[in-house]
Amino acid sequence: MLCGILHTRPGSDGTMAAAGGGSRALGRALCVITGASRGFGLTVCRDLCARLAPGSALLLVSRSEEKLRQEAGKMRERWPELGLHWVAADLGTGDGVRRTVTAAEEMKREQEAAETLIIINNAGSLGDISKSFVDITDVGEVDRYLSFNVSSALCLTSSLLRTFPRRPGLQRVVVNVSSLAAIQPFKSWTLYCAGKAARAMMFRVLAQEEPDVRVLSYSPGPLDTEMQAQVRTQTADAELRQLFINLKNDGKLVDIEVSARRMLDVIQADAYKSGDHVDVYDKV
Numbered sequence: 472m473l474c475g476i477l478h479t480r481p482g483s484d485g486t487m488a489a490a491g492g493g494s495r496a497l498g499r500a501l502c503v504i505t506g507a508s509r510g511f512g513l514t515v516c517r518d519l520c521a522r523l524a525p526g527s528a529l530l531l532v533s534r535s536e537e538k539l540r541q542e543a544g545k546m547r548e549r550w551p552e553l554g555l556h557w558v559a560a561d562l563g564t565g566d567g568v569r570r571t572v573t574a575a576e577e578m579k580r581e582q583e584a585a586e587t588l589i590i591i592n593n594a595g596s597l598g599d600i601s602k603s604f605v606d607i608t609d610v611g612e613v614d615r616y617l618s619f620n621v622s623s624a625l626c627l628t629s630s631l632l633r634t635f636p637r638r639p640g641l642q643r644v645v646v647n648v649s650s651l652a653a654i655q656p657f658k659s660w661t662l663y664c665a666g667k668a669a670r671a672m673m674f675r676v677l678a679q680e681e682p683d684v685r686v687l688s689y690s691p692g693p694l695d696t697e698m699q700a701q702v703r704t705q706t707a708d709a710e711l712r713q714l715f716i717n718l719k720n721d722g723k724l725v726d727i728e729v730s731a732r733r734m735l736d737v738i739q740a741d742a743y744k745s746g747d748h749v750d751v752y753d754k755v
């Protein structure tokens with residue numbers, strides 16, 4: 472398994488100030504973050520590190536082994552009191568999901584005393600947005616898209632909840648990084664809208680079934696990431712493409728650190744209804 476355990480030192484003194492929303496308020500936590508090698512996921516990891524109590528541990532997941540190693544190493548230097556683990560796994564495959572669960576199980580042995588479990592389903596892709604609805608005719612292409620963007624988020628979350636079952640003293644939090652596309656159609660984003668809508672609904676079902684689990688679907692707003700660059704260059708619909716080009720040119724994309732902080736503040740304040748869809752612009 473392409474998995475690294477860079478450092479774990481429970482109990483050492485943590486001196487870094489929290490990035491926002493209060494100091495170390497998430498307690499001793501075990502966090503799994505998918506899509507952690509860049510973009511929103513990486514920014515969330517950095518902010519999260521500043522909020523966790525010493526002895527907490529993070530598992531960073533994406534396909535890029537080298538990038539994960541580097542980023543986990545940098546975080547370890549800054550927060551030596553945290554355990555920084557990573558696993559290079561393709562979440563578009565059952566094997567990638569299984570290897571991620573195995574890595575989390577290995578961490579569990581060091582984390583029996585965790586007060587919080589945080590699962591952040593952040594990894595995602597746009598699919599081929601150069602195509603309109605009527606251009607999508609290949610069932611295999613659709614299956615591959617849904618396998619990564621929907622099936623893996625479901626099966627990874629369910630497996631992790633089974634690995635870390637309900638017990639007194641453990642608060643479990645599940646985050647679905649969502650999008651306005653979950654609730655609003657956008658031309659040429661058939662797969663993306665369908666995937667985000669499916670995810671939002673399946674996490675609402677989780678909230679209904681497991682009342683002790685706090686479930687949040689968070690829409691981070693338009694961020695200046697690789698995904699956003701793809702939106703500007705590949706969106707088939709000219710009007711939508713131009714809208715995002717204008718957002719970039721006019722400096723109206725949402726600051727990625729502001730959005731990550733907002734999401735973690737919402738989780739920390741615990742002031743949302745489980746299963747709800749919260750947007751970066753919402754007042755919770």
Ligand code: NDP
Binds near residue numbers: 692693699
């Ligand atoms: P990026 O494309 O910049 O990053 C995507 C992350 O997912 C990377 O870490 C990538 O790492 C990982 N990833 C991609 N494919 C796989 C795979 N098969 N298996 C495992 N990991 C994978 O995206 P953003 O940071 O922009 O987006 C993050 C989330 O925010 C997504 O869910 C997106 O839908 C959502 N969002 C983004 C918006 C935006 O404007 N950017 C707006 C609204 C929502 P690697 O390549 O190493 O695998």
